[in-house]
Amino acid sequence: MTEARNPNTEPDWSEYRGVLVVVEQREGKARPVSWQLLGIGRQLAQKLEVDTLALVMGQDVEHLAREAISYGADKVYLADDPVLKDYRTFPYSRVCLELIREIKPEIVLFGATYTGRDLAGAIATHLPTGLTADSTMLDVEPPPSRLLLASRPAFSEKMVATILCKKYRPQMATARPGVFDALPRDPSRQGEIIPFRCPVKEEDVAARVLDFIQDEQKVHLEDASVIVAGGRGLGSPDGFKMLKELADALGGVVGASRAVVEAGWISHDHQVGQTGHTVRPKLYIAVGISGAVQHVVGMQNSDVIVAINKDPSAPIFKIAHYGVVGDWSQIVPAMIEEVKKRRGLLPVEKA
Amino acid sequence: MLHIVVCVKQVPDSREIRIHPKTNTLIRQGVPAIANFYDMHGLEEALRIKDQHGARITVITMGPPPAEKTLKECISLGADEAILVTDRKFAGADTLATSYVLAKAIQKAAEEFGPVDLVFCGKQTLDGDTGQVGPGIACRLDLEQLTYVEKVVRLDVEKRRITVHRHLEDGVEVVETRLPALITALQEMNKVRRASLPGMIRAARYKPIVWTVKDFSDIDVSKIGLKGSPTIVAKSWVPEQKPVDGEILEDTPPEEAARQLVDKLWETELPEKLGWDAEREEVAP
Amino acid sequence: MAQEKFDAIVVGAGPAGSAAAYTMAKAGLSVVLLERGEFPGAKNLFGGVLYRKQLEEILPDKWKKAPVERRVVEQRIWLMGEESAVTLGHRNEAYKEPVNCWTALRVKFDQWFADQAVEAGALPIYSTVATELITEGDRVIGVRTDREDGDLYADAVIIADGVNSLLGKSLGIHREWKPDEVSLAVKEVIALPREKIEDRFNLEKDEGVTIEFFGKTSLGMAGMGFLYTNKDTLSLGIGVMVNHLKKKKIKPYEILDHVKKHPMIRRLIEGGEVKEYSGHLIPEGGWNSVPPLSGNGWCIVGDAAQLVNFVHREGSNLAMTSGRYAGEAVIEAKKRGDFSQETLSLYDEKIHQSFIRKDLVKYKGMHEFLKEEDPDLLFNRLPQAANQALYELFLVDGVPKGEKQKKMLNYLKEAGGGAWGLAKLGIKGWRAMNG
Ligand SMILES: Cc1cc2nc3c(=O)[nH]c(=O)nc-3n(C[C@H](O)[C@H](O)[C@H](O)COP(=O)(O)OP(=O)(O)OC[C@H]3O[C@@H](n4cnc5c(N)ncnc54)[C@H](O)[C@@H]3O)c2cc1C
Ligand SMILES: Cc1cc2nc3c(=O)[nH]c(=O)nc-3n(C[C@H](O)[C@H](O)[C@H](O)COP(=O)(O)OP(=O)(O)OC[C@H]3O[C@@H](n4cnc5c(N)ncnc54)[C@H](O)[C@@H]3O)c2cc1C
Ligand SMILES: Nc1ncnc2c1ncn2[C@@H]1O[C@H](COP(=O)(O)O)[C@@H](O)[C@H]1O
Secondary structure (H helix, E strand, O other): OOOOOOOOOOOOOOOOOOEEEEEOEEOOEEOHHHHHHHHHHHHHHHHHOOOEEEEEEEOOOHHHHHHHHHOOOOEEEEEEOHHHOOOOHHHHHHHHHHHHHHHOOOEEEEEOOHHHHHHHHHHHHHOOOOEEEEEOEEEEOOOOOOOEEEEEEEOOOOEEEEEEEOOOOOEEEEEOOOOOOOOOOOOOOOOEEEEOOOOOOHHHOOOEEEEEEEOOOOOOHHHOOEEEEEOHHHOOOOHHHHHHHHHHHOOOEEEEOHHHHHOOOOOHHHEEOOOOEOOOOOEEEEEOOOOOHHHHOOOOOOOEEEEEEOOOOOOHHHHOOEEEEOOHHHHHHHHHHHHHHHHOOOOOOOO | OEEEEEEOOEEEOHHHOEEOOOOOOEEOOOOOEEEOHHHHHHHHHHHHHHHHHOEEEEEEEEOOHHHHHHHHHHHHHOOOEEEEEOOHHHOOOOHHHHHHHHHHHHHHHHHHHOOOOEEEEEOOOOOOOOOOHHHHHHHHHOOEEEEEEEEEEEEEOOOOEEEEEEEEOOEEEEEEEEOOEEEEEOHHHOOOOOOOHHHHHHHHHOOOEEEOHHHOOOOOHHHOOOOOOOEEEEEEEOOOOOOOOOEEEOOOOHHHHHHHHHHHHHHOOHHHHOOOHHHHHHOOO | OOOOEEEEEEEOOOHHHHHHHHHHHHOOOOEEEEOOOOOOOOOOOOOOEEEHHHHHHHOOOOHHHOOOOEEEEEEEEEEEOOOOEEEEEEEOHHHOOOOOEEEOOHHHHHHHHHHHHHHOOOEEEOOOOEEEEEEEOOEEEEEEEOOOOOEEEEEEEEEOOOOOOHHHHHHOOOOOOOOOOEEEEEEEEEEOOHHHHHHHHOOOOOEEEEEEEEEHHHOOOOEEEEEEEOOOEEEEEEEEEHHHHHHHOOOHHHHHHHHHHOHHHHHHHOOOEEEEEEEEEEEOOOHHHOOOOEEOOEEEOHHHHOOOEHHHOEOHHHHHHHHHHHHHHHHHHHHHOOOOHHHHHHHHHHHHHOHHHHHHHHOHHHHHHHHHOOHHHHHHHHHHHHHHHHHHHHOOOOOOHHHHHHHHHHHHHHHHOHHHHHHHHHHHHHHHHOO
């Protein structure tokens, strides 16, 4: 060798190109976060001048591959196999690993859902590469650097940190649902669907999914456009009945602060905030919630925030677009009336 | 006898972390350290298995020497042995390097105290907050990976099968698999017990086992600590609170306030945004 | 499992308990140090002045490492009017070496002090509440705790559980304190940058100042306030006799809010951020309220035994010294193999021969005096009159000085119910201060 390798030069990553989004589905239905990731993934791909790629895994999920194209994918890898009927870490991670090793994307994105985190954690260790969890901002440095800038909340959401992965490829991140916007669905978009094999046979898989207990009660805060959330200020679990009524009148769902979830007034699925859900509805009404940072981080990006609190110095008012200082138990019933009236949901009174 | 390893991390109590108003840096000084509470649910589940089937429980933590306090807490609750994996060379680890060291430590624990049947981790840590270390360990040790478990439904020690409820966004998945397995615990899993007085006394006298890099025969130092961590924190900042100049009604009678509020919402075209336009027509005059 | 027995159990890891535990553990006794807080000091509170002498007597080598805030070089006393104060104080470089006292925060100090006991061999059992004493006849043989399998046995129990002393009550040597035997104090720790503190209080590096104030600030009740400088915080608080609080139906935090608005205080704390808020009782019954100090298998120390010199805000030092004495008595009992009252009353003797009894006896009338005198006179009218008088003295308004003196005297006389009333009060006060 004539030339000593300069240890400071970055390795040559030119083989790695493209932004891959791993689409998450259950029973043939995709999670909205997957389309949101295609939205941001496409932006990154455009900056890098590469393709937006998607991976769809499951059984009888070809329609999702087409959906992925409608939401912005240029090429969709489709692993359709009975082994992949239910999500199980082992077969799913093997498909991902083989695909990643074969097509060498420079960036791989997953939803920061239960399944997405389970899968991404396994893959990153196998490859190995760096994995940024729970990103809320994604960007890339333009070529030649092509670095993924994945930013995520840190230290109880008090800070945001940008995390880089310089020495390994691909660069991987999970991203929070509800943070990025999906592109408008466009069925006329063109793209390529490429079948991909599942390298695992059923007899090699130890885990069996015996059942799925659907929770009918379960709310889907992330997908709601109106959330009426209650906190300790409600005074008792009964307060949620009235909030439900307001939520129903507005076509929304009920959310909650951690204080009341911990008090057992309502289940954890309703919790908004750092250890609950991050939401971004069109309208967020906070009732009897003080507005602790850990709560606020989960809802501050809502389009319109309304606060009802009897304490004028409650921090929630600092982020509220509209607020009322007063006792919720007097204000909320009046709001219900008012909303119903305007939406024509009240029986029309005879004059 | 079953051998269960529980990974417990000591974390700063995030409630107490403040941001320095001038420098925008974290003030960690004086912030109390606590056991990551999800991990304690993992320990509790291990203790319940021990109560029911008999088991040997080894707790492992990687962290600085003061983490000993957390290990003693685990001993007070009924863990049999507690190991502190500590070395300056481990510092600065991200999840990849952390899961590498913890996997090595679990292997070593298996050599010294018997093969490991189950590993418990927490759902995530309060400071790292990734939930990646558990899957990382499972992958390295070829354990069956059961994340976000809210209930252990059945453990068949003879057949070495375990059935759990995994928590998903819209329901609960019932999964059965083989041992050895790794479970990451949710707080719904159980209620953590309170230590008995004999437990407290045992803990007060207990000296955790300490393993440093030198105690491992086969550790690859290029995979540990800062060096072994692919991710780098490039910068961190305090997010700016978007200044909202909200309209706040004070001293307004409730009905009046409610009316004005709903007015505002309609003025901001909420019905249009929510796609109620059509129905508005129908509203009786 | 055969029940293990210890030489001694210390209940409470405040200054009294840790001193006792340290003393005994160092002598090789097996000692359990029981504390209900998550760690010693977690919930403890005092105003903030820690004295060197008694700490040094216990830890001759290590006292210098104690986590303290500032060396006190100046002590100020303020007699508060409505928006004024009559001030008195003393500053002296001589207080620095050897240091006389420091300001301190209990969260840090108690933890450190208990750690010394643990290093010496005491077994720390925290987050555990002692619920009652286990007795056999008239002997105390152990402590019951709130944990499963929670009985602990020992030859001697040192009761160091502070002013509310649950165990003292369970032993029957205490009754519930009467409202006139305790003050309720509330305190805030207010964060302020170091430089600001040093500027505002005229300090350098680790120098500190204490201010005690009384008068109008306690809203006509018997009470004393304090403002102490820590490194980058201030300790501000006020204690008021509980019987007066009850009578006036005022909440303690209302008094503190009132204090914070006083112009003498307001500008010293301005811009500070309240970091902690807490309340605590102070024993103020004096010597007459001190219960029996020992019995078969037990000693009672510190606040639990009302060993507080409230006139000089000395408590922690009495607590430490009493804890040490009790520890020494138990060590002797271990030597003799006899933990009966006969041997443990060595502890009583030590207290009797020390400054603790002498100081408390000297001020023993003080409690009666405060209980009987009209608080409005002592804490409202007289301080106001003194302020008016001095206002008059320093005001240059063309009034001849002779007339001014008369006016000044009149203010005081009026407030004190005539010259005779004032003289009587003076005598009573003098007696209260001198046994
Ligand atoms: C690690 C960690 C993670 C956390 N994660 C989360 C999280 O994900 N989500 C979350 O919400 N919290 C979280 N928290 C907790 C958070 O810090 C707060 O404790 C919590 O949000 C407070 O809930 P709250 O606002 O309901 O209760 P409070 O803070 O008690 O507020 C109640 C409010 O109701 C008002 N009120 C009372 N009565 C009335 C009335 N009659 N009418 C109107 N108003 C009234 C009061 O003025 C007050 O402002 C977390 C904390 C930690 C340490
Ligand atoms: C506002 C205020 C200002 C003061 N200012 C000063 C001052 O400037 N200088 C000074 O020297 N003194 C001061 N004092 C007095 C001083 O704080 C006390 O005299 C001293 O702390 C007494 O120490 P102790 O160990 O007896 O009790 P404490 O310090 O009260 O300790 C008792 C300990 O026992 C624990 N405990 C209680 N019950 C139980 C139980 N059942 N089981 C287990 N553990 C239990 C408690 O958690 C605590 O740790 C002040 C007091 C107050 C309230
Ligand atoms: N340093 C550590 N020591 C022991 N266990 C750890 C450590 N870091 C993470 N874990 C375990 O891994 C889980 C997930 O951590 P994280 O990926 O950091 O969110 C935690 O709940 C712990 O059980």
